[in-house]
Amino acid sequence: MTDRPPGLDDASSEPGGSASGRAWWHHAVGYAVYLRSFADADGDGIGDLAGVIERLDHLSALGVDLLWLTPFHPSPLADNGYDITDYYGVDPTLGDLETVRRLLDAAHRRSIRVVMDLVPNHTSNQHPWFRAALADPAGPERGYYLWRDPAPDGGPPNNWVSCFGGPAWTLDPGSGQYYLHLFLPEQPDLDWRNPAVADEFDAIIRFWLELGVDGFRIDVAQGLVKDAALRSNPQLAPWDPGQRREQQWAAFEHRYDIAQPETLDVFGRWRRLCDAYGAVLIGETYVLEADRYAAMLRGDGLDLGFWFGTMHAGWDAAALRHALAAPLQHVDDHRVIAWAASSLDEVRVATRLGGGEEGRRRALALATLLFCLPGVPFLYQGEELGLLEGIVAPESRTDPVGADVQQSRDGCRTPMPWAPGPNFGFSTAARTWLPDGGRRAEDTVAAQLGRDGSWLERYRALVALRRATPALRQGPFAWADLGHDALGAFHRGPWTVAANLGTEPVVAPVAGTVAFDSLGLAEVGAQVESITLAPAQAVVVATARASAVEGGPTTPDADRSAA
Ligand code: GLC
Numbered sequence: 001m002t003d004r005p006p007g008l009d010d011a012s013s014e015p016g017g018s019a020s021g022r023a024w025w026h027h028a029v030g031y032a033v034y035l036r037s038f039a040d041a042d043g044d045g046i047g048d049l050a051g052v053i054e055r056l057d058h059l060s061a062l063g064v065d066l067l068w069l070t071p072f073h074p075s076p077l078a079d080n081g082y083d084i085t086d087y088y089g090v091d092p093t094l095g096d097l098e099t100v101r102r103l104l105d106a107a108h109r110r111s112i113r114v115v116m117d118l119v120p121n122h123t124s125n126q127h128p129w130f131r132a133a134l135a136d137p138a139g140p141e142r143g144y145y146l147w148r149d150p151a152p153d154g155g156p157p158n159n160w161v162s163c164f165g166g167p168a169w170t171l172d173p174g175s176g177q178y179y180l181h182l183f184l185p186e187q188p189d190l191d192w193r194n195p196a197v198a199d200e201f202d203a204i205i206r207f208w209l210e211l212g213v214d215g216f217r218i219d220v221a222q223g224l225v226k227d228a229a230l231r232s233n234p235q236l237a238p239w240d241p242g243q244r245r246e247q248q249w250a251a252f253e254h255r256y257d258i259a260q261p262e263t264l265d266v267f268g269r270w271r272r273l274c275d276a277y278g279a280v281l282i283g284e285t286y287v288l289e290a291d292r293y294a295a296m297l298r299g300d301g302l303d304l305g306f307w308f309g310t311m312h313a314g315w316d317a318a319a320l321r322h323a324l325a326a327p328l329q330h331v332d333d334h335r336v337i338a339w340a341a342s343s344l345d346e347v348r349v350a351t352r353l354g355g356g357e358e359g360r361r362r363a364l365a366l367a368t369l370l371f372c373l374p375g376v377p378f379l380y381q382g383e384e385l386g387l388l389e390g391i392v393a394p395e396s397r398t399d400p401v402g403a404d405v406q407q408s409r410d411g412c413r414t415p416m417p418w419a420p421g422p423n424f425g426f427s428t429a430a431r432t433w434l435p436d437g438g439r440r441a442e443d444t445v446a447a448q449l450g451r452d453g454s455w456l457e458r459y460r461a462l463v464a465l466r467r468a469t470p471a472l473r474q475g476p477f478a479w480a481d482l483g484h485d486a487l488g489a490f491h492r493g494p495w496t497v498a499a500n501l502g503t504e505p506v507v508a509p510v511a512g513t514v515a516f517d518s519l520g521l522a523e524v525g526a527q528v529e530s531i532t533l534a535p536a537q538a539v540v541v542a543t544a545r546a547s548a549v550e551g552g553p554t555t556p557d558a559d560r561s562a563a
Contacts, residue, residue: 233253239251290326335374499538
């Protein structure tokens with residue numbers, strides 16, 4: 001393991017921390033780095049691990065202390081790195097093992113923990129295991145994957161569809177059998193009912209824990225174990241492979257392909273490995289039914305699971321309130337919810353909620369709620385700058401998903417804009433792997449850092465308030481009915497958080513001291529009896545009791561020691 005500074009020691013050395021309530025991640029603010037687009041240190045036009053090291057100060061300044069990196073392993077890039085050929089290796093365009101060590105050291109020195117992406121649902125079809133499985137149907141690797149004979153009509157063995165559209169089965173003409181892939185045909189699914197697969201991943205996990213990583217974000221956590229009999233899913237609507245991918249997926253009830261209870265055994269096995277290292281297990285847990293999402297988080301396996309309902313609600317107060325309430329209603333221990341409004345796979349939140357300045361305002365209003373709800377909030381790179389979806393011309397797209405712009409994920413993956421100038425400071429290359437997305441000088445970190453009222457400064461203030469205020473992380477939670485349908489509001493102990501999720505001003509009967517105002521309309525420290533909230537204005541208010549208990553919003557550092 002790399003040496004950990006004392007700041008990291010106390011929490012990370014506590015095995016089984018999730019049960020004790022003192023696990024470090026409960027207090028964390030997460031940040032997702034899309035590695036290939038964050039910072040390019042070697043000038044080849046592709047972001048890399050050394051680039052992340054160079055930009056760690058940005059994350060420190062933002063107040064982030066949990067960094068999730070997208071995969072850095074060798075990959076033929078059929079799905080931009082989520083198709084892995086060597087789980088122990090580092091893709092040379094992104095760095096090497098020594099760079100990973102340096103990154104861990106540099107992050108730990110800044111009290112930032114580093115979580116790596118673990119992709120256990122599928123490998124690349126170029127992985128030696130799959131090559132062996134194809135070459136020798138009688139060999140041991142064949143059973144690492146899911147093979148079935150064709151249905152009587154010669155078609156796929158069941159009706160499952162790929163998340164990327166089309167059938168989830170591809171025929172191997174050599175053996176005459178189909179293999180399963182919940183994503184691309186180049187991403188064959190592993191058979192998690194085969195103990196040899198579990199053993200392989202135990203070794204992989206141990207390797208990276210020994211190197212010093214602080215945990216894993218588990219890709220497609222909901223998909224690992226499939227129904228033992230691979231039964232067909234109930235069909236809900238007509239399906240045809242020409243439909244948009246979301247529509248194809250929605251044509252079935254996903255009863256047998258995802259969220260199977262046996263998946264919890266896999267998580268439990270990993271939990272035992274991670275406990276000795278104080279490492280966190282964060283599931284992608286992409287299940288939109290809140291009860292099934294909650295089921296993935298039961299048991300002693302995952303410490304956190306991402307909730308995606310927030311990414312499927314538009315600017316509609318009822319829909320947003322429902323998207324926030326659903327996981328809280330179903331999950332037993334609220335601290336396991338990982339909140340996010342943007343990700344490497346979805347249209348950026350500011351665009352999704354309307355675009356332009358209005359979309360940016362709405363995104364921060366939503367973030368204000370997410371940062372104060374029970375659970376752990378995550379930002380996706382550039383969200384703190386108010387970035388809109390990047391513009392990527394058809395000829396520059398790289399995402400295998402979807403030919404049309406609405407399906408392509410390239411727009412949320414364009415390079416991070418650091419400073420005005422060539423490639424907005426992302427790279428010195430003449431050409432970057434994705435174009436800059438049409439950023440403006442004012443979108444950059446350099447333009448926003450230290451500028452009063454910039455998006456970056458507002459997000460920083462929000463992060464700082466959460467970090468400085470134990471009650472906003474741990475205080476008792478209750479929804480607040482402030483008498484108007486457009487408001488989303490709740491209490492955390494003596495604090496009240498309220499956002500106008502509508503399109504008209506609303507008077508919110510919130511009395512106390514303003515600690516945060518997403519639009520900067522009310523002065524921090526101002527005493528209010530009530531607030532007229534503009535559309536997309538969100539506030540955090542300390543009631544009289546909060547001021548007395550926590551030292552009030554004007555002295556946020558005073559209670560840090562209690563955190
Ligand atoms: C996850 C990743 C996504 C990838 C997919 C298949 O959903 O976030 O980018 O395409 O898994 O690995």
